[in-house]
Ligand SMILES: O=c1[nH]cc([C@@H]2O[C@H](COP(=O)(O)O)[C@@H](O)[C@H]2O)c(=O)[nH]1
């Protein structure tokens with residue numbers, strides 16, 4: 355089940371999910387988007403480079419790409435190309451395996467949940483549209499362009515901001531984070547939270563070694579290990 359064997363986990367009361375690559379299967383789309391932007395300049399978006407961009411705020415990733423390839427583009431110009439390609443592909447993104455079942459289960463037991471995504475609100479809303487029946491499961495959603503957000507992942511700010519919006523506000527150690535990216539893992543840990551990492555198989559073990567637990571899929575998650583309600587055989591709850 356896990357590549358990290360840490361037997362003792364702390365009980366949590368709140369759960370904060372990353373979105374891209376964790377709840378929604380959007381990372382292959384992002385790979386295609388960035389490759390489309392790079393192709394006219396003759397460059398390739400390697401997985402090594404992608405790992406440095408994943409989870410970062412769009413302007414930060416744009417600057418990284420411009421510097422990496424010495425592209426003749428400003429950050430706004432790069433972002434305009436990036437966003438145009440995202441808009442072309444975003445209409446029907448799927449959920450990652452096991453996500454729907456876990457969200458329904460935790461919602462049934464009234465576990466407070468939030469999303470902390472580097473994606474900007476407008477883009478997140480497009481991705482969320484096919485999954486709108488699941489959105490009431492979240493108490494709130496913090497996006498990368500939130501006016502109160504000072505620094506993106508790997509800084510801890512987005513997870514601390516997400517925790518602060520639960521009322522009453524839980525202590526960081528009572529929050530469990532789900533993440534797929536190395537930057538997101540570092541952000542969650544820096545926030546003082548336990549982080550379950552569900553990385554793409556191409557992410558090397560070195561980049562996941564600090565995770566509280568590493569899973570291959572959300573479907574492997576055992577909530578009772580963190581003091582959350584155990585799955586029964588069939589969760590009958592559905593949204594209205
Ligand atoms: O291949 C990539 N994947 C993802 C990103 C960035 O990561 C964000 C998704 O972050 P999160 O997993 O926090 O939702 C995207 O909006 C984008 O800014 C990127 O630049 N390149």
Ligand SMILES: [Mg+2]
Pocket residue numbers: 372373374375376408409533534535538
């Ligand atoms: Mg992610």
